[in-house]
Amino acid sequence: MTNAASMQAVPVSPAAAAARFWMTRAGNGFLLGAAIATLEFAYYFPLVSERSEIGLNSLVSLLLVWGGECILLALAVGIAEYWVKPRELRARQLALAVVVGAFASALIWHTFTQFVLRDQLGVRLFNDHLGQPVIWPGLILYHAWLMLFFGGLAAAVQASQRQRVRMLAALRAAELGRATSQQRLAEARLASLQARIDPDFLLQALTRLERSYEADPEAADRLLDELIAFLREALADIRGKIRPERVSTMEDI
Secondary structure, three states, X not given: OHHHHHHOOOOOOHHHHHHHXXXXXXXXXXXXXXXXXXXXXXXXXXXXXXXXXXXXXHHHHHHHHHHHHHHHHHHHHHHHHHHHOOOOOOHHHHHHHHHHHHHHHHHHHHHHHHHHHHOOOOOOOHHHHHOOOOOHHHHHHHHHHHHHHHHHHHHHHHHHHHHHHHHHXXXXXXXXXXXXXXXXXXXXXXXXXXXXXXXHHHHHHHHHHHHHHHHOHHHHHHXXXXXXXXXXXXXXXXXXXXXXXXXXXXXXX
């Protein structure tokens, strides 16, 4: 009883489901941003003459920028997904959500990092560690392009996985339906056999056979042969088409 109860699905409240939905999207976005930040850090590290200029602080600044942008991108796609629930986003809708989310995320987060974190709070960004001037429009286009590329790849992989899950579910449903149809057909054939071999009919035939042996043994032998042929024909109609255990049970009887 305890194991059966533990295997039952625990009901989840709508608020908990929504919180898990958004937390999952935000976590996926941060992972994407961390991947892009690591790649960019690995690209610039060999190009800097003074390795001390690009260290842990520059990597943290990259994580701050790319992580925030990709979290906003993932949340933008999540808003589009939430909007069309319970349906799923189509390919065009997903592509549009990624494009709009990439440019909007780059614009919003760069505005926040440049004018709030950098200018107001004095946080050094990656370009400050490299000593390069900040060209704001070009930087936004660069970040939007990278998020379009990597975000599009991530969205394509996710859509492919969802399609695979749907196909597997449809295949399982089809197999279950086929098995159910075969079971119903076997049960119908068994019921047909049971209707053809009616117990009252067998009782009457055996009674008649018993009386015939007393009056006319030769006629009784012919009647017995006919009864055996009838039973064999009835069993042959469904042999191999119903479950083997039921066939063996009827043969034992």
